[in-house]
Amino acid sequence: MFTSKQIHIVGIVVIAAAALAACAVQSPAGKPPALGTAVSAEEVARWDISIPPSGAGLPKGSGSARQGLKVYEEKCQYCHGVKGAGKPADALAGGIGSLATAKPVRTVGSYWPYATTLFDYTRRAMPITNPLSLTDDEVYAVTAYVLFLNGIVGEDTQMNAQSLPLVKMPNRDGFISDWPVRPR
């Protein structure tokens, strides 16, 4: 047991140690420095361009294949070919039903599982030399055009925040998630 005098001495030592610690090297275990800056929902919305299969975050606007043809011819055809035939860049249409054959042809129509991905990628990365330049209406329209080329939507079907997530792609069920890792 400590006597009251000993406790007093211990107290002084503790205070002295605390004073020293203020200028000594410390290891504050489990205490990250917390240097992030709070950000408003409005600011986050300006940054957030990813569209998951649910369609959450899809912007206002709409477009049909008929409207998209003009956008495609002006801004996409140079790389993706007439009617999405491909070359020099990837083919966008055709190949549906070919995946299990000796010559699989993978395109948006035959391979991509979600139409939302087409909108997301076109908006974030295309045209390759001028990304983020298309209006939301143009992205909807050219998305509709590529889906139309694959026989997935009609020529006048409007693609928008409500209709796009409802599009069922031919290869929707063609993927097996390997996460969590399956035993091999």
Added chain:
Amino acid sequence: MRNKKERHDKPDTKPDNAAAGSRRRFLKQGAALVTGAAAAGLAQRVAAQGLAGQPWERVYGAAFTRYGQPSRFEQPVMRHIRLRYGDLAPGSGVALAPIESLEGIITPSSLHNIRSHSGTPDIDPKQHQLLLHGLVARPLTFSMESLWRYPMTTRTVFLECSGNSGSALAPEPMQVPAGVIHGNIACSEWTGVPLRMLLEEAGLQPQAKWLLAEGADSAHMSRSIPIEKALDDAMIALFQNGERLRPEQGYPVRLLLPGWEGNTSVKWLRRLKATEGPTHTKDETSKYTDPLPDGRALQFTFEMGVKSVITRPSSTMTLPRPGFYEISGIAWSGAGRIRRVEVSADGGATWVDAALTGQERAKCLVRFRLPWEWTGQAAVLQSRATDEKGQVQPVRKAWLAQYSPAMSYHNNSIVSWAVGADGSVKNVYV
């Protein structure tokens, strides 16, 4: 800081005039002049005595340089560039490490493999921000200035594009240097902030199971990352081999996911969004998925398989004469440490264990070496790696049988180099 220094010693920034500049400074200094004259006198005496000495032993060497370069005689040691769409998109494709010319474990930063989708962005670190949002209590942005103040960790790991060795699936074996086929791999020392630390600061919500990671390149390349990996060994990398990241490697900040397909270590990181499910981005659906013979495809095959390749001797090299050669190569596994590398000189009929360097490090390149006496007979050199999980590098036929003919990723099958009686080394399929 660097600009300030440059103003101080301007002559050094002009390499072409460096020798002339140093000579001028040399002559301006009285004491040095005496020493210089004495040295010149010594050189003359040596020459007069008929002693051997190359020309560079008789002239004062080049001045210091601010940022070092390899010898001009090493000019051919360069990355192999393969573009996906030619000149249409000169920054879309791969630059492969010249593994056939490298030794040891660390890849020089200047020769690190590159896979980029829309070129290298020119990012001003003062303007760049990393946003962390989604299913978190506190959405946060981090300036680079603030990230540089966090406690850091350092780790040496490999980065392999999952498309590495896709060229080894060509119908006929390509007769090109090893790096052109298998050089989409490199190994660096990386330093940065554990991602877990930032996630804890933002307050990850329990329903957050994935993170969308997005780059600030013009492709805004993005991948969905399971939260388990983010909380395990994921790093917000800021430094590579001691210096700030190279632009081609994600300057000023990249995600680093040790052992996983290189594409998931998103470069030029601008945004991390905590989500319930994967976002199914273009680069985890249309690309980086693994087609199977039945037409379906595996998705989210993150871990890079156990693999090795002999880098010396390798395809397109020639052995000048029979005799001693050291077989040297690299091995790695996304699952952890390399336990063993065996080498065969008879196409896999018999195997001998190689000596390993660096096997104590997980998810890092290992250098293997084995002395070999080449008798002048035809030989087929192979290497076969085993990792600490007991996974063994598969033979080519077994690997091919798992997939559709469209498969181009995760080729970790055994590589074969045929040595002809003439000493030529060729790429062969065994």
